[in-house]
Amino acid sequence: DTGVSQDPRHKITKRGQNVTFRCDPISEHNRLYWYRQTLGQGPEFLTYFQNEAQLEKSRLLSDRFSAERPKGSFSTLEIQRTEQGDSAMYLCASSLVTSPRDDTQYFGPGTRLTVL
Amino acid sequence: DQQVKQNSPSLSVQEGRISILNCDYTNSMFDYFLWYKKYPAEGPTFLISISSIKDKNEDGRFTVFLNKSAKHLSLHIVPSQPGDSAVYFCAATSLSGTYKYIFGTGTRLKVLA
Numbered sequence: 001d002t003g004v005s006q007d008p009r010h011k012i013t014k015r016g017q018n019v020t021f022r023c024d025p026i027s028e029h030n031r032l033y034w035y036r037q038t039l040g041q042g043p044e045f046l047t048y049f050q051n052e053a054q055l056e057k058s059r060l061l062s063d064r065f066s067a068e069r070p071k072g073s074f075s076t077l078e079i080q081r082t083e084q085g086d087s088a089m090y091l092c093a094s095s096l097v098t099s100p101r102d103d104t105q106y107f108g109p110g111t112r113l114t115v116l
Numbered sequence: 117d118q119q120v121k122q123n124s125p126s127l128s129v130q131e132g133r134i135s136i137l138n139c140d141y142t143n144s145m146f147d148y149f150l151w152y153k154k155y156p157a158e159g160p161t162f163l164i165s166i167s168s169i170k171d172k173n174e175d176g177r178f179t180v181f182l183n184k185s186a187k188h189l190s191l192h193i194v195p196s197q198p199g200d201s202a203v204y205f206c207a208a209t210s211l212s213g214t215y216k217y218i219f220g221t222g223t224r225l226k227v228l229a
Contacts, residue, residue, distance in 0.1 A: 004159070040221065040222075041222075042221050045216035045218070056216065091160070103148065105162070105217060106162060108159050109157075109159045
């Protein structure tokens with residue numbers, strides 16, 4: 001399977017703990033995105049990378065959140081001192097942008113985070 | 117401020133009939149639009165997209181129409197099949213600006229056998 005993969009699929013943690021999620025994009029995709037989705041809402045943009053450079057961060061991404069894509073391949077999203085409001089599905093997507101008029105993003109299955 | 121709106125939270129259609137899902141947007145800078153389908157416990161799956169230079173794009177049973185003056189797009193599924201039952205999200209972005217997608221809140225389609 002050459003799609004976007006995410007690990008873990010589910011994470012239950014206690015408030016105040018740190019968690020880290022991993023995303024492996026489709027091979028050779030140059031862009032990688034993180035979104036968060038809560039019940040009844042569409043995915044909300046958090047941040048994106050062009051190769052290894054983080055080019056934009058949403059104001060939803062508080063100081064407790066950090067994302068990296070160290071070699072321009074896989075990415076990690078870390079949440080420090082988790083809060084109950086962080087409970088959500090965290091989605092990763094990747095795209096291969098070869099022209100200005102094409103940026104179709106392909107999503108992974110998501111990591112569902114539950115903060116107790 | 118909800119820049120992309122899907123005003124129908126749910127829709128039921130008989131198998132074999134047409135399903136029409138609607139989406140409205142407010143930001144005139146959006147120039148690329150997509151539809152995704154989402155099953156429970158899975159990530160969104162790309163269905164079809166349309167650039168603002170077109171007003172229609174077709175792919176098999178799926179057709180997306182874009183009305184730029186009304187800032188409205190719609191997804192037509194013909195004929196509808198029970199396997200099409202899912203939540204459908206429309207998304208919009210500006211390829212000349214940032215690349216984040218703005219998603220609507222989704223429409224749950226149920227195709228009745």
